[in-house]
Amino acid sequence: MGPTRAQFVQYAPAALAVVPLVAGPWSALAAAAAGAGAWAVGASAPVLRSLIACGLTTTGCGIAASEVLAAGGNPLIALGLAVPAGAAALAHHRNLTGHTPAAALTPATTTQGAATGKGLSSQEQMIAAFWAEFISGPTQTEGRKLIQPGANLEQLVLRVDSQVSFTGIITLPPGQQVKVREVDIASVYHVPVSQVELGDPKHFAPNALPVTVQLTAPAAQPQITAGTPTTPEELWAAYVAVPEGAMPGTTLTVTRYDGPKDWEGIATRDRRAIGTVNLQDLAGNLDLETIQIALSPGDKPSQMGIRVMKEHALMHGTMLSSVLDELSMDSRGYVRAGTYVDSRPALLPLAQPGSGARHLYLVGGSRSGKSGLLEQILLSAHLSGIAVILASPQAGTIAGASLAAYLGDGLDEAMGALRLAYAMMLDREARYRSPAFPFTDPLVLVVIDEAHMLLSASSPYHLEAKAIVEQLTRRSLKRGIGVVLATQTPLAEDLGNSTVIRSQLLIGGGAVFLRCARGQGNLVGANAVEGAEGIDLSMIPSQWPGQYAKVADRDMSGLATEVAAAPEDGTFGLGYLLTPGSQAVQFRSLHLDVPPVSLAGGEPPVGIEDCDAWRERDAVAQTAMVDKRGKNLIGSLADLLAAAEGAPSTQEAAHHNPAGLHAVPGPARPGGAPAAPEGQELIKPRILELLQEHSIPMTAETIARKLETSAKNVKPRLSELKKRGEVTNENGLWKAAG
Numbered sequence: 001m002g003p004t005r006a007q008f009v010q011y012a013p014a015a016l017a018v019v020p021l022v023a024g025p026w027s028a029l030a031a032a033a034a035g036a037g038a039w040a041v042g043a044s045a046p047v048l049r050s051l052i053a054c055g056l057t058t059t060g061c062g063i064a065a066s067e068v069l070a071a072g073g074n075p076l077i078a079l080g081l082a083v084p085a086g087a088a089a090l091a092h093h094r095n096l097t098g099h100t101p102a103a104a105l106t107p108a109t110t111t112q113g114a115a116t117g118k119g120l121s122s123q124e125q126m127i128a129a130f131w132a133e134f135i136s137g138p139t140q141t142e143g144r145k146l147i148q149p150g151a152n153l154e155q156l157v158l159r160v161d162s163q164v165s166f167t168g169i170i171t172l173p174p175g176q177q178v179k180v181r182e183v184d185i186a187s188v189y190h191v192p193v194s195q196v197e198l199g200d201p202k203h204f205a206p207n208a209l210p211v212t213v214q215l216t217a218p219a220a221q222p223q224i225t226a227g228t229p230t231t232p233e234e235l236w237a238a239y240v241a242v243p244e245g246a247m248p249g250t251t252l253t254v255t256r257y258d259g260p261k262d263w264e265g266i267a268t269r270d271r272r273a274i275g276t277v278n279l280q281d282l283a284g285n286l287d288l289e290t291i292q293i294a295l296s297p298g299d300k301p302s303q304m305g306i307r308v309m310k311e312h313a314l315m316h317g318t319m320l321s322s323v324l325d326e327l328s329m330d331s332r333g334y335v336r337a338g339t340y341v342d343s344r345p346a347l348l349p350l351a352q353p354g355s356g357a358r359h360l361y362l363v364g365g366s367r368s369g370k371s372g373l374l375e376q377i378l379l380s381a382h383l384s385g386i387a388v389i390l391a392s393p394q395a396g397t398i399a400g401a402s403l404a405a406y407l408g409d410g411l412d413e414a415m416g417a418l419r420l421a422y423a424m425m426l427d428r429e430a431r432y433r434s435p436a437f438p439f440t441d442p443l444v445l446v447v448i449d450e451a452h453m454l455l456s457a458s459s460p461y462h463l464e465a466k467a468i469v470e471q472l473t474r475r476s477l478k479r480g481i482g483v484v485l486a487t488q489t490p491l492a493e494d495l496g497n498s499t500v501i502r503s504q505l506l507i508g509g510g511a512v513f514l515r516c517a518r519g520q521g522n523l524v525g526a527n528a529v530e531g532a533e534g535i536d537l538s539m540i541p542s543q544w545p546g547q548y549a550k551v552a553d554r555d556m557s558g559l560a561t562e563v564a565a566a567p568e569d570g571t572f573g574l575g576y577l578l579t580p581g582s583q584a585v586q587f588r589s590l591h592l593d594v595p596p597v598s599l600a601g602g603e604p605p606v607g608i609e610d611c612d613a614w615r616e617r618d619a620v621a622q623t624a625m626v627d628k629r630g631k632n633l634i635g636s637l638a639d640l641l642a643a644a645e646g647a648p649s650t651q652e653a654a655h656h657n658p659a660g661l662h663a664v665p666g667p668a669r670p671g672g673a674p675a676a677p678e679g680q681e682l683i684k685p686r687i688l689e690l691l692q693e694h695s696i697p698m699t700a701e702t703i704a705r706k707l708e709t710s711a712k713n714v715k716p717r718l719s720e721l722k723k724r725g726e727v728t729n730e731n732g733l734w735k736a737a738g
Helices: 005-040 045-070 075-080 082-098 101-105 122-136 182-189 232-240 279-286 321-326 370-383 411-431 462-475 499-507 547-552 617-621 637-644 650-656 684-693 700-706 711-723
Strands: 152-160 164-171 196-198 208-214 250-257 263-269 293-297 303-308 334-340 345-349 360-363 387-392 406-409 444-448 481-487 511-514 574-578 585-589 727-730 733-736
Touching (some): 279 293, 293 585, 345 585, 360 370, 370 511, 387 411, 411 444, 411 462, 411 481, 684 727, 711 727
Parallel strands (some): 360 481, 387 406
Antiparallel strands (some): 196 208, 263 303, 334 345, 334 585, 511 574, 574 585, 727 733
């Protein structure tokens, strides 16, 4: 086997230094041949320049020596001319050893790496030559100190893939220990120390250590400046998953990425529930608006779906007429209210089969789509066979009002609708002592639009409406009567400062939050709505981004006078849907492109059963159900009907005779014995027996009427029974304890 390229380049100048002594002028040809050979074997430019300089020096020395000998000069002078040639050869050798070996060791091609077949490739021979020259020996270079003589490199393998590297085993005779260090190998092959890896002596024999050397630097990785993360995962780890972030201790897995403001992912917390997420904090962490982020709770409490949107997925909406078959109630009691941001149907509960009806709390300001959603609910109730009692204090605002069985249009009429709804509940309580579902009577939905006009402290019906709605939200579900209450803000003032109404609405069904103006209780979470923390309803824009520019650039000449509004022209119906026990999810209600009455097919409204309260509905709607102080709500159907018929009630009797001085005969005893006169027998056992026999709560006046005595005699006894824990009082309604 002939000399390798490295050996040829290294030892050619030494041959040139000797040629002048024997070849004379022919040394010029030898120098030219050496230069051509070095170029042919692919020597690097620095090595080639050094070789040419060495060749020129030795050639000149050879010609001069030849002329001295031809002229008969002293042979010692001719021999002395070989000294510059030798110096040139030594300089070339130093240049060769000072040249970076890693570049020379790197293969010209990177097709595939380890050498195959017998023997070493040219690159592997150069690697072994450098190892022997500087580390293990033997060497012919004078004055060089080897790193560890005898530490040979065995089982050499060159690998070429994304990087060029070689592996081997440093081997010494038994009893010796490898003392070659990473820094020594790095200095020989001119690579950083980080690219040299030696085996741990604890895991290998002391005289045989594996070594790996990366001859080329690893591919440069994109460096992220500290404090400026760029990818969603980095942003999440830096701002959201930190202890002060919106979702501490979570990790983000991106499932779709179409840009920094258009991606989806799943947030996961290891073995712990994520719980409620403050949407405003999350938007702040990601430097986005709340409307650009949508959350979708998964099946596992430790996971939460995240969606970031540049162009909103619900901009174009969903037409109502195209999904009419989905508006009727399914077997679970749900109707479709719209579409979630992930394109799934958004479902609202209107009933709970086997258990009664459901409530709904609806919040939305002007032009938010609240009336459109109410019209859709009226249509769903009609298609599902649910009767509707509609209270609309602001007259003429609901297009589907004709679908209601009873319509209270205007402030006074809306209060009458509330009274009728309460009377229907009392009637069903009297007829269904132990309700067994399903009812033979239809489900009833009490829809209260602009409820703040009835419940707020400035309303003339404030106390009565508050008392009625509190009782309806508490007691009506199991009697098949649900309440849909709509206000303009989530403030407690709009609900008459009643925490009972809001909590019962949320527990009994769900909530829809649409856009409202800033400063009107736009922060839902701040108004004690669990599951909607951090939602700022004022951040829902009235127009989609870019719509203002489109309107401004529109050519008004020849503008059509009758044009149907496209869903993307506004954000009507865009908001959040909250169902019990879950997180509020962004959705949009269905777009109402035609009036709901036309979709109803011209059928008459679903009727309410024939009962005492319904037959007397006109009188009931005109009858106030609280006293002049707004207290003592009528607690029984009999009292209500008596008041509606104009008969003097026990409240009026007590008012005209506050001292209660007249004698009221006691009820007849079993067996015909007359009852003892008032004051001669105890009333407390009779009160307790009456309340235990009837499961319906009663006012003190109702108890007095049933016991045929005065309320003045009943009230002190009720207080005594309450102190003993035998009866309870809730908003003026008494019932037996336990």
